[in-house]
Amino acid sequence: xxxxxxxxxxxxxxxxxxxxxxxxxxxxxxxxxxxxxxxxxxxxxxxxxxxxxxxxxxxxxxxxxxxxxxxxxxxxxxxxxxxxxxxxxxxxxxxxxxxxxxxxxxxxxxxxxxxxxxxxxxxxxxxxxxxxxxxxxxxxxxxxxxxxxxxxxxxxxxxxxxxxxxxxxxxxxxxxxxxxxxxxxxxxxxxxxxxxxxxxxxxxxxxxxxxxxxxxxxxxxxxxxxxxxxxxxxxxxxxxxxxxxxxxxxxxxxxxxxxxxxxxxxxxxxxxxxxx
Amino acid sequence: xxxxxxxxxxxxxxxxxxxxxxxxxxxxxxxxxxxxxxxxxxxxxxxxxxxxxxxxxxxxxxxxxxxxxxxxxxxxxxxxxxxxxxxxxxxxxxxxxxxxxxxxxxxxxxxxxxxxxxxxxxxxxxxxxxxxxxxxxxxxxxxxxxxxxxxxxxxxxxxxxxxxxxxxxxxxxxxxxxxxxxxxxxxxxxxxxxxxxxxxxxxxxxxxxxxxxxxxxxxxxxxxxxxxxxxxxxxxxxxxxxxxxxxxxxxxxxxxxxxxxxxxxxxxxxxxxxxx
Numbered sequence: 001x002x003x004x005x006x007x008x009x010x011x012x013x014x015x016x017x018x019x020x021x022x023x024x025x026x027x028x029x030x031x032x033x034x035x036x037x038x039x040x041x042x043x044x045x046x047x048x049x050x051x052x053x054x055x056x057x058x059x060x061x062x063x064x065x066x067x068x069x070x071x072x073x074x075x076x077x078x079x080x081x082x083x084x085x086x087x088x089x090x091x092x093x094x095x096x097x098x099x100x101x102x103x104x105x106x107x108x109x110x111x112x113x114x115x116x117x118x119x120x121x122x123x124x125x126x127x128x129x130x131x132x133x134x135x136x137x138x139x140x141x142x143x144x145x146x147x148x149x150x151x152x153x154x155x156x157x158x159x160x161x162x163x164x165x166x167x168x169x170x171x172x173x174x175x176x177x178x179x180x181x182x183x184x185x186x187x188x189x190x191x192x193x194x195x196x197x198x199x200x201x202x203x204x205x206x207x208x209x210x211x212x213x214x215x216x217x218x219x220x221x222x223x224x225x226x227x228x229x230x231x232x233x234x235x236x237x238x239x240x241x242x243x244x245x246x247x248x249x250x251x252x253x254x255x256x257x258x259x260x261x262x263x264x265x266x267x268x269x270x271x272x273x274x275x276x
Numbered sequence: 277x278x279x280x281x282x283x284x285x286x287x288x289x290x291x292x293x294x295x296x297x298x299x300x301x302x303x304x305x306x307x308x309x310x311x312x313x314x315x316x317x318x319x320x321x322x323x324x325x326x327x328x329x330x331x332x333x334x335x336x337x338x339x340x341x342x343x344x345x346x347x348x349x350x351x352x353x354x355x356x357x358x359x360x361x362x363x364x365x366x367x368x369x370x371x372x373x374x375x376x377x378x379x380x381x382x383x384x385x386x387x388x389x390x391x392x393x394x395x396x397x398x399x400x401x402x403x404x405x406x407x408x409x410x411x412x413x414x415x416x417x418x419x420x421x422x423x424x425x426x427x428x429x430x431x432x433x434x435x436x437x438x439x440x441x442x443x444x445x446x447x448x449x450x451x452x453x454x455x456x457x458x459x460x461x462x463x464x465x466x467x468x469x470x471x472x473x474x475x476x477x478x479x480x481x482x483x484x485x486x487x488x489x490x491x492x493x494x495x496x497x498x499x500x501x502x503x504x505x506x507x508x509x510x511x512x513x514x515x516x517x518x519x520x521x522x523x524x525x526x527x528x529x530x531x532x533x534x535x536x537x538x539x540x541x542x543x544x545x546x547x548x549x550x551x552x
Contacts, residue, residue, distance in 0.1 A: 007534035008498070008526075014534055061533070062337050067541075222284070250284075257337070258283035258290055265343075 001134050004029060010070035011036035014060065019130060023122040024083040025115055030127060031060045031078040032135060035070045042138040044165075044275035045131070046074045046268065047123070049145030049152040050081050052102050052185075059146065064261035065268060072272035075137055079123050081149070083116040105152030106200050108189040117189060124156060124163065142166035142271035146260050147229070148173050148185075150217075154202035161212050166274035168216040168267045170260050171223055175203040175233035182228060203233040206243060215245030216270050218263045220253030277410050280305060286346035287312035290336065295406060299398040300359040301391055306403060307336045307354040308411060311346045318414040320551035321407070322350045322544065323399070325421030325428040326357050328378050328461075335422065340537035341544060348548035351413055355399050357425070359392040381428030382476050384465040393465060400432060400439065418442035418547035422536050423505070424449050424461075426493075430478035437488050442550035444492040444543045446536050447499055451479040451509035458504065479509040482519060491521030492546050494539045496529030 006015040012035040021028040037043050046069065050059045056078040059065075069076050082103035089112035108117035132139055141164050145153035150172025157167035176182020177197050186197045198204045215238070219231045235247040253259040282291035288311040297304040313319050322345065326335045332354035335341075345352050358379035365388035384393035408415055417440050421429035426448025433443035452458020453473050462473045474480045491514070495507045511523040529535040 007530055007532050008496075008528040008538070009534040010538050064340060064343070064537075066534075067340070067343075067537070220284075252284040254283055256283050258285040258342075261340075261343070262284070262286050 001130060009033065009066045012038065012066070012070050014066060016060075021083070021122060021126060023118050023126045026083045026085045026088050028083065028122070028127075029056075029080055031056050032131065033060075033066050033069055033076040034135065035073050035075060037073040038075060038136045042136050043073050043075050044138045044140040044142070046076045046271050046275075047141060047143040047153070048076050048078050049105065049123075049143070049149030050078065051145075051147030051149050052081055052104065053147070054081070056080050058257070059260075062257040062261060063146070064264045068265045068268035072268055072276070074142075074268060074272055074275065075135065077127070077131055079119070079127055082119065088116045089113055102185065102188075104148060104185050104189055104200070105155060106189050109196070110189060110191050113189055119152075120156065123152075124160060128163075140165055140275050142168075142275050144168045144170065144267050144271065145172070146170045147225075147255065150174075151176065151202060155200055155205060158202065158205040158209050158211060159199060161209075166213060166271045167211065168270055170218050170263060170267065171220060171225075171229055171255055172202060172217060172231075172234070173229055174217075175201055175230035177201045177204065178233065179228045179230055203230070203237050206234065207237045207241060210241060210243060211245075213244070213274065215243065216267065217245070217247045218266070219247065219249050220255060220259045221249045221251045222253060223255045223259075225255050277406060285309065285342045288314065288342070288346050290342060297359070297398060297402060299394050299402045302359045302361045302364050304359065304398070304403075305332075305356055307332050308407065309342050309345055309352040310411065311349050311351065313349040314351060314412045318412050319349050319351050320414045320416040320418070322352045322547050322551075323417060323419040323429070324352050324354050325381065325399075325419070325425030326354065327421075327423030327425050328357055328380065329423070330357070332356050334533065335536075338533040338537060339422070340540045344541045344544035348544055348552070350418075350544060350548055350551065351411065353403070353407055355395070355403055358395065364392045365389055378461065378464075380424060380461050380465055380476070381431060382465050385472070386465060386467050389465055395428075396432065399428075400436060404439075416441055416551050418444075418551050420444045420446065420543050420547065421448070422446045423501075423531065426450075427452065427478060431476055431481060434478065434481040434485050434487060435475060437485075442489060442547045443487065444546055446494050446539060446543065447496060447501075447505055447531055448478060448493060448507075448510070449505055450493075451477060451506035453477045453480065454509060455504045455506055479506070479513050482510065483513045483517060486517060486519060487521075489520070489550065491519065492543065493521070493523045494542070495523065495525050496531060496535045497525045497527045498529060499531045499535075501531050
């Protein structure tokens with residue numbers, strides 16, 4: 001695991017690392033923020049999954065998690081959103097709106113993406129093991145994310161509740177099997193057999209499995225992508241199932257990082273109260 | 277004055293505006309953050325001048341001023357760093373390290389930059405008048421900035437103490453007449469007569485004029501550009517002149533926005549205490 005860059009930030013360190021990934025069959029990068037408390041002891045981990053349209057760089061620079069993580073004593077791990085490199089088939093472009101590096105936090109089963117697009121296993125197993133081995137982290141985890149990353153956070157946590165103590169999401173892709181965009185993403189990576197899709201749909205998973213704790217979801221009321229995000233499906237399922245938690249529609253906010261960093265402090269606090 | 281974009285942010289609005297500038301002879305853009313308090317009353321203004329290597333966009337996205345300005349009830353105006361457009365001679369490139377849009381917050385006296393590169397007059401007079409006319413602002417002003425923008429903040433305030441109540445700077449170009457990079461910038465825009473340079477050197481201005489209040493300067497201890505910034509010249513002059521204020525060398529911090537946003541809260545608080 002090599003250090004690509006590091007910067008002092010709010011008394012801690014914001015770093016980018018590179019490592020060879022067996023799961024993805026290529027060199028992978030990720031970012032990690034270690035708060036000042038990590039100089040003296042292991043700290044719990046908050047996973048932040050980025051949206052599909054950008055790599056982790058944008059979230060590291062703009063989501064504003066460092067200040068709050070420093071105050072609350074959490075590390076933040078920012079995985080990349082897709083495998084990279086000349087040997088990796090490119091899936092999705094900015095033009096077809098699947099995102100320039102569309103991994104959608106699944107293990108792809110269709111060629112040519114099958115060998116490399118294994119972000120689900122990569123994050124849950126390989127990267128989790130790597131950071132626990134190499135960084136001063138407690139084996140206690142929360143997970144959040146924005147847009148497609150919110151989808152990733154919810155689906156990874158719901159399917160693996162023993163691996164996470166807390167889950168939140170910001171403008172998540174909440175019900176992709178029922179949106180045109182989500183169906184395109186799932187059929188591209190998993191093929192046309194829709195029975196394989198439901199384990200990657202937060203609303204269907206919540207309906208089937210529930211969640212052991214409470215859930216926080218924030219959604220901008222002026223988000224231009226409400227049709228593809230479908231927060232109403234998740235909110236209805238939470239209410240019908242009596243799932244503890246809250247879906248907050250935030251008046252006037254859009255889908256941008258101005259929305260994400262406005263509520264970053266609430267999400268870090270939520271996780272800190274459940275991890276510490 | 278046209279709205280280019282606007283986003284809800286921390287209960288206020290982060291907008292970008294465009295307007296024709298008589299001073300610069302071209303269309304100019306700037307960004308403005310209006311805190312939630314501006315919905316009910318006029319609020320004081322904090323000017324944030326960006327470094328020469330980037331436009332205002334990077335600071336708007338990454339400096340993290342919105343959260344603190346919302347808490348303290350200040351507007352933040354982010355002017356651009358140079359005139360723009362096809363009719364404007366390009367001054368400086370990333371390659372020659374004068375910055376891709378080098379205006380250096382002076383009124384240029386050399387051709388071909390003389391007609392458009394008038395950022396000093398533009399900010400102090402045209403833009404100040406424009407925002408006071410069109411936005412819910414009190415006519416009370418503080419000013420700060422990063423790198424070349426810190427130079428701009430200090431030099432504009434020191435020369436126009438009746439126009440600003442407070443001044444701070446983050447890693448400012450503090451003594452450009454004595455650094456190789458600063459001398460290149462000044463000779464490019466103002467010519468080789470060094471007697472015209474001293475009114476654009478914060479250290480020389482402070483020595484001559486002092487400042488009516490106290491001054492806050494933050495400087496990363498691991499900044500790679502200490503030779504061109506020369507904080508030691510400013511610190512020595514402040515101490516010799518018994519100028520109230522503080523120059524803080526921040527251990528481990530570099531020149532990046534990770535440094536700027538770590539200390540953004542301190543600077544906004546400093547100005548709020550002197551403006552409110």
